Amino acid sequence: MSEKVRIYQLAKELGIDTKDLLAHLDSLGVEYKSHSSTLEEDVAETIRQLVSEERGEVAAAPQPQAAATAPAPAEAQPAAPHRAPVVTVMGHVDHGKTSLLDFIRKTRVADKEAGGITQHIGAYRVETPNGPITFLDTPGHEAFTTIRQRGASATDIAVIVIAADDSIMPQTREAIAHARAAGVPIIIAINKTDLPQANVDKVKQDLMRLELVPEDYGGDTITVPISAKTGAGVDQLLEMISLVAELEDLRAPVDGPAEGVIIESVLDKRAGVLATVLVQKGTLRVADYLVSGEVWAKVRRMTDENGQTVAEAGPSVPVQILGFSEQPVAGDKIVSAPDEATAKAIVAERRAAREEAEREGIGKKGVTLADLFGKPKAVKINLILRADTQGSLEAIKGVIAREAEQVEEVDVEVMLDAVGAPTESDLLLASTAGATVMSFGVTAPGSVKKAAERQGITLKSYRIIYDLIEDVQRLIKGQIEPEFEEQVIGHAEVRQVIHVPRSGNIAGSYVTDGVIRRGAKARLIRGGREVYKGSVAQLRRFKDDVREVATGFECGINLQNYDNVQEGDIIEAYEMVEVPV
Numbered sequence: 001m002s003e004k005v006r007i008y009q010l011a012k013e014l015g016i017d018t019k020d021l022l023a024h025l026d027s028l029g030v031e032y033k034s035h036s037s038t039l040e041e042d043v044a045e046t047i048r049q050l051v052s053e054e055r056g057e058v059a060a061a062p063q064p065q066a067a068a069t070a071p072a073p074a075e076a077q078p079a080a081p082h083r084a085p086v087v088t089v090m091g092h093v094d095h096g097k098t099s100l101l102d103f104i105r106k107t108r109v110a111d112k113e114a115g116g117i118t119q120h121i122g123a124y125r126v127e128t129p130n131g132p133i134t135f136l137d138t139p140g141h142e143a144f145t146t147i148r149q150r151g152a153s154a155t156d157i158a159v160i161v162i163a164a165d166d167s168i169m170p171q172t173r174e175a176i177a178h179a180r181a182a183g184v185p186i187i188i189a190i191n192k193t194d195l196p197q198a199n200v201d202k203v204k205q206d207l208m209r210l211e212l213v214p215e216d217y218g219g220d221t222i223t224v225p226i227s228a229k230t231g232a233g234v235d236q237l238l239e240m241i242s243l244v245a246e247l248e249d250l251r252a253p254v255d256g257p258a259e260g261v262i263i264e265s266v267l268d269k270r271a272g273v274l275a276t277v278l279v280q281k282g283t284l285r286v287a288d289y290l291v292s293g294e295v296w297a298k299v300r301r302m303t304d305e306n307g308q309t310v311a312e313a314g315p316s317v318p319v320q321i322l323g324f325s326e327q328p329v330a331g332d333k334i335v336s337a338p339d340e341a342t343a344k345a346i347v348a349e350r351r352a353a354r355e356e357a358e359r360e361g362i363g364k365k366g367v368t369l370a371d372l373f374g375k376p377k378a379v380k381i382n383l384i385l386r387a388d389t390q391g392s393l394e395a396i397k398g399v400i401a402r403e404a405e406q407v408e409e410v411d412v413e414v415m416l417d418a419v420g421a422p423t424e425s426d427l428l429l430a431s432t433a434g435a436t437v438m439s440f441g442v443t444a445p446g447s448v449k450k451a452a453e454r455q456g457i458t459l460k461s462y463r464i465i466y467d468l469i470e471d472v473q474r475l476i477k478g479q480i481e482p483e484f485e486e487q488v489i490g491h492a493e494v495r496q497v498i499h500v501p502r503s504g505n506i507a508g509s510y511v512t513d514g515v516i517r518r519g520a521k522a523r524l525i526r527g528g529r530e531v532y533k534g535s536v537a538q539l540r541r542f543k544d545d546v547r548e549v550a551t552g553f554e555c556g557i558n559l560q561n562y563d564n565v566q567e568g569d570i571i572e573a574y575e576m577v578e579v580p581v
């Protein structure tokens, strides 16, 4: 496939106005939808030549390749420079996430002398002997997964804090599941080691049960005993973060337009919208134009976590920016735009695309049982299990493991199992990992059920273990097809048979009720009897192909592999809809 470039990117590359570029495209007769449409590489190349000819570069340049417009040869691209790791701290309530983040921040602020006032902007950067580290300081896996859920990944390394006097607790396991689902390396910080009742070994042993085998037990899970209170071990923790970062070989280009993700956004009564952006690629500068989701910004001011104004921010640098027209959504990506017109055009295009998708009912859907049933060779089935007691959980897990063992092609992973009703946090995990939530003996609260429905997540509760196991078996074997039933969507009466060379006979019809849709299933009824069953291959209004024709309109219908329509026939269009279980 050829490389594609967006119109405004090409304009920026060539140093011309997007408007002028559009004029070139018009002159070439190239169709485009907006400033952000992509161009085929050959079109882009033609434009480059056109522009350079206009500038007289071709005639004037001694070499055939005019430097400014020639694409850089691929092999000459040096690897992008390293960037700082971005770390999220997660763990059970009260195990010390906030204390740890505060301790690191207090002791490691980059320029304390500058007299800046600490601001909580959702992220901060610290200097360590092994290089800078960026911490996202909204601790907890909800924030972490919310960002992931919106398609961005902001975290390179997860630090899971476990209090040594409490060991592994439900949210510890959730946090581990979230980090695993994201595929980010995990470092375990065993906290509160200053307490007399701290038992580091117990934590390590408990970790083994979650298949996180500490290094000193022969595994490869990095564990660091720390105290967020005294600061003991925190330096080693930072060292380990840098070490893992080095292994991950994190790199990003510093040059070029900025890309990143929204970490946080607040509406300040005086200042307006303040959004924290984590730059992930390129460099963000004051006066740049940005687009995030369906809002845009002209960066009017950037400040760091110490309240200091900054002029630019490169990869892995978090900055709070002023200049968004409306509040962007945490987790949405940001891209830069060359000018206000383009930024607005991108926003308008996105809005229109979303509205169209909504009209067509194409919502974001998670994986449903049906999807999984339909794909027997699914590499992996992710489950989140909830039950009334630890005993039932163990029993269910045991049976599932046995069932899973019998099938080679399918991997069943219980990502999380916990006592109690399913929570919103389970849904977050389910939606990012494509998991099914099953609960036994407990039911999700209404709000959670509704949220699951909205997000298209399968959440089922069972009162009989056998039923649950049966569904798991179905998932595994993919044997059960979802049940479908016919739903008639409309009728059309054939009023005239039009013979079109090459296309065969087209049924000139009148939609008497409902709608006729291209691709819909259809049967042909003649004298009360079905004479054909197939689908609507082609649907036309006058000379145009259309997707749908409503009641009261005339249209031309071409049925799939059928050429014998007759005047007076009735075409019944229908769709197969899944019967909800």
Ligand SMILES: Nc1nc2c(ncn2[C@@H]2O[C@H](COP(=O)(O)OP(=O)(O)OP(=O)(O)O)[C@@H](O)[C@H]2O)c(=O)[nH]1
Residues within 6 Å of the ligand: 091, 092, 093, 094, 095, 096, 097, 098, 099, 100, 139, 191, 192, 193, 194, 195, 226, 227, 228, 229, 230
């Ligand atoms: N002795 C001791 N106490 C600690 C340590 N770290 C945290 N604490 C205490 O543990 C309690 C909880 O700490 P936080 O940092 O608020 O815990 P958290 O995980 O951020 O809690 P949430 O934000 O509520 O989820 C506080 O009273 C802290 O002072 C530690 O290393 N040693």
